[in-house]
Amino acid sequence: xxxxxxxxxxxxxxxxxxxxxxxxxxxxxxxxxxxxxxxxxxxxxxxxxxxxxxxxxxxxxxxxxxxxxxxxxxxxxxxxxxxxxxxxxxxxxxxxxxxxxxxxxxxxxxxxxxxxxxxxxxxxxxxxxxxxxxxxxxxxxxxxxxxxxxxxxxxxxxxxxxxxxxxxxxxxxxxxxxxxxxxxxxxxxxxxxxxxxxxxxxxxxxxxxxxxxxxxxxxxxxxxxxxxxxxxxxxxxxxxxxxxxxxxxxxxxxxxxxxxxxxxxxxxxxxxxxxxxxxxxxxxxxxxxxxxxxxxxxxxxxxxxxxxxxxxxxxxxxxxxxxxxxxxxxxxxxxxxx
Numbered sequence: 001x002x003x004x005x006x007x008x009x010x011x012x013x014x015x016x017x018x019x020x021x022x023x024x025x026x027x028x029x030x031x032x033x034x035x036x037x038x039x040x041x042x043x044x045x046x047x048x049x050x051x052x053x054x055x056x057x058x059x060x061x062x063x064x065x066x067x068x069x070x071x072x073x074x075x076x077x078x079x080x081x082x083x084x085x086x087x088x089x090x091x092x093x094x095x096x097x098x099x100x101x102x103x104x105x106x107x108x109x110x111x112x113x114x115x116x117x118x119x120x121x122x123x124x125x126x127x128x129x130x131x132x133x134x135x136x137x138x139x140x141x142x143x144x145x146x147x148x149x150x151x152x153x154x155x156x157x158x159x160x161x162x163x164x165x166x167x168x169x170x171x172x173x174x175x176x177x178x179x180x181x182x183x184x185x186x187x188x189x190x191x192x193x194x195x196x197x198x199x200x201x202x203x204x205x206x207x208x209x210x211x212x213x214x215x216x217x218x219x220x221x222x223x224x225x226x227x228x229x230x231x232x233x234x235x236x237x238x239x240x241x242x243x244x245x246x247x248x249x250x251x252x253x254x255x256x257x258x259x260x261x262x263x264x265x266x267x268x269x270x271x272x273x274x275x276x277x278x279x280x281x282x283x284x285x286x287x288x289x290x291x292x293x294x295x296x297x298x299x300x301x302x303x304x305x306x307x308x309x310x311x312x313x314x315x316x317x318x319x320x321x322x323x324x325x326x327x328x329x330x331x332x333x334x335x336x337x338x
Contacts, residue, residue, distance in 0.1 A: 035047070050066060079117075089151075103151060113147070129230075153324045181259065183316070191221070194231075196236075200245045267279050277321050287311055292308060
């Protein structure tokens, strides 16, 4: 059963990555309100045609966009399958709880987390894509992906003997900080997307022909927006949108420098696991920086914008992998008595 747990966990990681990326596609293609209700779509389990009588009876005067509705529903279908996979993992974990190597607490926590995610998905619709809820929905999706990845890495090992006596290297504090930096940058990116602020700075490297344009920090990061208002398309003022965009740019520079430095440190170590993590971090963070610039220069093309979200997820996974390896080296030290 342990091997089944590991295999199913890997499938869940892949599914979670698809859900995060597809969620970005739905949001960036303005399909977040393609279905005005939840969990169905215009009272149905499939996206209706524009002239569907039952849908129009349920929602009088609605302008049904079948294309957007299908994008939203496909995202919900895949998210639902992921939820079932996470539930299956928890059931397997509980059944194997007497196995000394079986994780139990994390699989159960993931069930609670994905349940909360489903509620956020509902609130995203019922609160008309309010930025605070949309951003939290993204962050919890990334957290779900990251925890599934951590769980998978743990499930592959059956004990200290497989730790290969990894050398003790003082990378743990750097790796933990890297995780904080990446997650904070993802939060900033989510806030940019949720507030439709990606094009408030249409030029690069300046913003609206200025190195430091007028900004409004208080309004830009007010997470307690008015509810009951449709936020599709964004409601920030120019100065507020510029503030959000500029802070994300500044965060991108900090992320590039810090993750780049940690990646170089890891890639120069003699141990293969550290080198793999370091090289992956360097490649992904560099690609993310270039994609971010290209998004501005080419005026937010959808493929690049979606790739930017996928790249953020991959960067998070690479940093989690480094954290796992630094923790593993500590375990190896304790168990081998070095």
